Amino acid sequence: MPDSPRHNLPADPNRFVGRERDLHDLRGLFAETRVVTLCGVGGIGKTRLALQVAAGLTAAHPDGVWLVELAGLRRPELVDQEIARVLGVREESGRPLLDTVAGRLRDQRCLLLLDNCEHLVDRCAEVVEALVAACPPVRVLATSREPLRIASELIWRVPPLDLPDKVTADAESVQLFLDRAAAAGTRLGPESLPDVVRLCRALDGLPLALELAAARTRLLSPGQIADRIDDRFSLLTTGGRTAPARQRTLLAAVEWSYDLLADKEQVLLSRLSVFAGDFDLDLAERVCAGPPIAAGEIVDLLGGLVDKSLVLCDESRYRLLETIRCFAVGRLRQAGEQEALRQRHLDVLCELQERYFLAEMVEPRVPWPRRLEALTATRTLLPDQRAALDWAAASGDVGLGLRLCRASTGLYPIGGNLAEIVGWLERLLALDVSGLTEDEIAYTKACLAYGLETRDELGRALEMAREALAGLAPGSLFPRCVVHSLMVVLLLRMGRADDALRHAEQGLAIAERSGDTWNQAAGLAGLSAVALTRGRLREAQRHGEEALVRAREHGHRWIMARTAGQLGAVAEARGDLVTAKAQYEMAEPWLREVGGYLDLARCLARIGRVAAMLHEFAAARERLAASFALGRETGQRQGVARCLVGLSVLAEYEGDLEGAVLTAAAAAALRESIGQHSATIRIEELLGRARTKLGDGRTAGLWSRGRAMRPDDAARHVLEGRRAPARVPVPARSVRPSLLTAREHEIAGLLTRGLSNRAIAEELVISPATVARHIANIMEKLGYTSRAQIAVWASEHHQAPPRASA
Amino acid sequence: MDERIVMVDSGTGLRLTEEQLDEMSAMATVQLRRRGVREGDGVLVCLPAGPDLLVAFVAVMAAGGVIWSLPADLDAGTLRELVRGSCARVMISNVPPAVDAADESRVRVVMGVDDLCAPHPHPV
Numbered sequence: 001m002p003d004s005p006r007h008n009l010p011a012d013p014n015r016f017v018g019r020e021r022d023l024h025d026l027r028g029l030f031a032e033t034r035v036v037t038l039c040g041v042g043g044i045g046k047t048r049l050a051l052q053v054a055a056g057l058t059a060a061h062p063d064g065v066w067l068v069e070l071a072g073l074r075r076p077e078l079v080d081q082e083i084a085r086v087l088g089v090r091e092e093s094g095r096p097l098l099d100t101v102a103g104r105l106r107d108q109r110c111l112l113l114l115d116n117c118e119h120l121v122d123r124c125a126e127v128v129e130a131l132v133a134a135c136p137p138v139r140v141l142a143t144s145r146e147p148l149r150i151a152s153e154l155i156w157r158v159p160p161l162d163l164p165d166k167v168t169a170d171a172e173s174v175q176l177f178l179d180r181a182a183a184a185g186t187r188l189g190p191e192s193l194p195d196v197v198r199l200c201r202a203l204d205g206l207p208l209a210l211e212l213a214a215a216r217t218r219l220l221s222p223g224q225i226a227d228r229i230d231d232r233f234s235l236l237t238t239g240g241r242t243a244p245a246r247q248r249t250l251l252a253a254v255e256w257s258y259d260l261l262a263d264k265e266q267v268l269l270s271r272l273s274v275f276a277g278d279f280d281l282d283l284a285e286r287v288c289a290g291p292p293i294a295a296g297e298i299v300d301l302l303g304g305l306v307d308k309s310l311v312l313c314d315e316s317r318y319r320l321l322e323t324i325r326c327f328a329v330g331r332l333r334q335a336g337e338q339e340a341l342r343q344r345h346l347d348v349l350c351e352l353q354e355r356y357f358l359a360e361m362v363e364p365r366v367p368w369p370r371r372l373e374a375l376t377a378t379r380t381l382l383p384d385q386r387a388a389l390d391w392a393a394a395s396g397d398v399g400l401g402l403r404l405c406r407a408s409t410g411l412y413p414i415g416g417n418l419a420e421i422v423g424w425l426e427r428l429l430a431l432d433v434s435g436l437t438e439d440e441i442a443y444t445k446a447c448l449a450y451g452l453e454t455r456d457e458l459g460r461a462l463e464m465a466r467e468a469l470a471g472l473a474p475g476s477l478f479p480r481c482v483v484h485s486l487m488v489v490l491l492l493r494m495g496r497a498d499d500a501l502r503h504a505e506q507g508l509a510i511a512e513r514s515g516d517t518w519n520q521a522a523g524l525a526g527l528s529a530v531a532l533t534r535g536r537l538r539e540a541q542r543h544g545e546e547a548l549v550r551a552r553e554h555g556h557r558w559i560m561a562r563t564a565g566q567l568g569a570v571a572e573a574r575g576d577l578v579t580a581k582a583q584y585e586m587a588e589p590w591l592r593e594v595g596g597y598l599d600l601a602r603c604l605a606r607i608g609r610v611a612a613m614l615h616e617f618a619a620a621r622e623r624l625a626a627s628f629a630l631g632r633e634t635g636q637r638q639g640v641a642r643c644l645v646g647l648s649v650l651a652e653y654e655g656d657l658e659g660a661v662l663t664a665a666a667a668a669a670l671r672e673s674i675g676q677h678s679a680t681i682r683i684e685e686l687l688g689r690a691r692t693k694l695g696d697g698r699t700a701g702l703w704s705r706g707r708a709m710r711p712d713d714a715a716r717h718v719l720e721g722r723r724a725p726a727r728v729p730v731p732a733r734s735v736r737p738s739l740l741t742a743r744e745h746e747i748a749g750l751l752t753r754g755l756s757n758r759a760i761a762e763e764l765v766i767s768p769a770t771v772a773r774h775i776a777n778i779m780e781k782l783g784y785t786s787r788a789q790i791a792v793w794a795s796e797h798h799q800a801p802p803r804a805s806a
Numbered sequence: 807m808d809e810r811i812v813m814v815d816s817g818t819g820l821r822l823t824e825e826q827l828d829e830m831s832a833m834a835t836v837q838l839r840r841r842g843v844r845e846g847d848g849v850l851v852c853l854p855a856g857p858d859l860l861v862a863f864v865a866v867m868a869a870g871g872v873i874w875s876l877p878a879d880l881d882a883g884t885l886r887e888l889v890r891g892s893c894a895r896v897m898i899s900n901v902p903p904a905v906d907a908a909d910e911s912r913v914r915v916v917m918g919v920d921d922l923c924a925p926h927p928h929p930v
Contacts, residue, residue, distance in 0.1 A: 029840070245910055
């Protein structure tokens with residue numbers, strides 16, 4: 001994450017044709033405008049134009065240009081989540097995700113590109129309004145059929161491509177058609193130009209319509225296509241005849257292209273509309289096969305749809321343009337297949353996830369690369385999992401929905417997802433669950449407890465975990481062990497080590513009998529944590545070492561890192577800092593591999609703190625800086641506070657008591673703001689030493705200064721090893737008077753006398769309109785917005801107009 | 807400076823002074839330029855007769871644009887035809903049928919009277 005490129009824009013799939021003036025104007029708008037929405041009908045090229053605009057704005061946005069694709073989202077609350085996901089922001093316990101996102105973006109010069117807002121336009125408007133208000137440097141470029149209708153928005157209507165006129169045939173629409181026809185393998189000579197011109201006019205310069213038509217030029221001449229498109233207008237079967245002309249044109253083109261498909265291609269295209277995100281061949285085969293299509297035929301059918309530009313393909317992943325997908329959904333509905341297909345989609349997702357879950361977590365002796373493959377596959381399927389869960393909730397198939405929830409590690413905290421699993425489980429449990437077995441309900445409660453613990457709802461989590469243990473069937477060994485481990489964590493957090501011990505032992509015993517290495521490692525790590533709490537360091541060490549052995553046997557990097565971290569904590573407790581650091585450092589690459597950024601931030605902070613105590617200051621600084629950056633990127637104030645404490649330790653060991661007090665104070669203030677307590681003992685000791693060395697007054701002054709500091713400034717103080725510079729106001733734009741022409745100087749001078757345009761015109765013997773022109777040019781050059789500003793500037797800068805300048 | 811009146815709005819009786827006209831049209835020019843109006847660009851102006859129309863005219867000229875004026879009381883069908891037939895990139899109008907017609911035209915940005923006079927919200 002810290003070293004990733006500062007944008008996530010996809011590479012151009014083919015040449016971008018035309019719209020040069022528009023690109024220039026749109027990019028220029030962002031100098032003055034916070035929110036620009038590209039509006040227009042589907043297929044007019046909003047997304048492509050937005051991507052092209054954004055690609056030209058990366059240099060102006062050093063903190064990144066981030067594309068957030070909303071088309072696949074079906075519910076408004078997912079807008080916040082998707083933005084957070086793209087930015088790498090993780091939810092904080094007890095804080096609305098949007099607040100965390102806004103906190104992360106507050107001083108970031110970045111551009112958010114929200115693509116396809118129309119179906120979630122209300123939520124998009126709220127989110128954009130909130131971000132624009134809270135984050136002054138942030139810009140938003142949105143694409144939507146409907147405007148967001150917020151105060152800061154500039155609505156920019158995307159027109160079709162330029163049409164050829166009688167004089168010039170070199171219009172944008174013609175260029176696009178010829179370019180895409182050539183890509184389809186058709187060379188069109190000058191003799192076909194009149195027909196191409198006719199076709200471009202018939203298609204009203206709509207890019208998507210032109211692309212669909214160009215994809216057919218291998219079999220049909222432009223003249224034939226133009227004739228058939230004309231016929232289409234009288235045959236439109238979907239949509240109203242009252243729809244706007246462009247929408248009807250586009251629909252005609254899509255219908256025409258669809259009707260030319262072979263029957264099986266038509267069926268497949270409509271079925272592909274069930275996917276929420278992009279998909280691969282395997283998923284398409286599993287979900288979309290069925291009479292009249294055999295699974296083996298799908299690869300060729302998909303290829304045919306790609307050739308006809310109805311399906312896009314990028315390195316073995318396929319997707320549908322939103323406009324095509326909407327059309328295909330309509331066809332699926334007409335065919336009466338929608339419910340069956342969505343059910344099949346849910347079935348397949350469930351089946352796949354359960355397989356991935358077993359491979360990632362449960363099956364013994366699976367090599368790590370295969371476990372990681374399963375985890376990665378789960379994460380890739382997340383948009384489809386959400387769509388499937390929506391269907392489960394809508395159709396009342398609670399059983400399958402809950403099965404999918406239980407198996408989707410991507411929805412759990414291990415995937416960096418705090419609230420989502422809780423939301424889904426609660427939504428499904430609120431439906432009719434009478435058809436479920438007691439075991440299924442109990443397993444679901446176990447998952448709920450897991451999510452609740454991460455959200456710090458300890459009381460409810462404990463209750464759910466208890467009910468889960470009571471209800472799980474005797475054969476449900478893996479979930480039972482997981483609940484025992486969760487109990488250990490919960491009870492230790494509540495200060496009940498004796499009860500925790502019982503659960504650690506029970507869980508371990510079951511895991512030993514069933515040969516479940518994941519839970520053996522978790523159980524032993526739990527025993528080690530209990531022993532550590534009770535101060536039995538040798539016992540804690542023994543259990544920790546054994547836990548790491550079992551974790552290595554299992555191979556999952558997450559559990560390995562967790563047990564290594566436990567051993568590090570034990571070493572730290574006995575004062576063996578060298579070993580502690582080695583253990584934490586062992587966990588670091590493992591956490592990078594699973595992409596557990598929250599755990600990674602914690603691990604780096606620990607390494608940094610221990611390194612500082614070992615007087616390895618350079619290493620300490622590097623790790624703490626990395627951890628701090630991660631905490632900022634992911635929006636975790638808790639992580640930021642943890643780093644500040646580490647930096648305070650570093651400063652003190654380096655002999656910088658001032659820095660130590662400042663950062664400790666900043667950490668304390670930040671923790672209070674999120675309702676957390678600080679470790680008061682260390683603070684008291686630090687302040688005691690500071691008072692002795694620096695005096696009471698100085699120390700108190702530093703403490704209150706540190707509390708008022710922004711975390712970034714406090715961190716920089718120690719990280720850069722010097723006092724953070726005060727935030728210097730950006731110097732006013734310096735204006736070189738020579739920018740103005742002699743005439744403009746003259747007019748600026750006359751403005752200081754308060755003359756009107758008419759009076760200036762009379763004085764200079766020119767027309768008032770010309771005076772207004774000159775004044776407009778002066779304002780543009782000086783960046784002013786009123787005549788009065790020019791007058792003030794001129795009276796300050798103006799002695800005599802330089803004679804030779806022009 | 808003596809206060810010269812350049813126009814009295816027949817409907818409201820509000821007067822537009824020369825100073826106001828100069829200042830408002832200067833501000834409006836900046837807004838037009840920000841929205842991409844350049845030398846030689848056609849700008850559709852469809853406003854009822856009155857001070858706003860005058861400000862818009864002066865501003866478009868000062869920005870280097872070419873005024874394409876549409877009477878605000880034209881019937882919706884004719885307005886639609888004229889707006890869709892033009893190749894203007896910017897339109898200044900608060901007249902609903904004209905604004906609606908922009909949807910199927912080549913107009914990129916529609917500016918209301920408020921957009922002319924007020925600086926854009928959340929300025930940089």
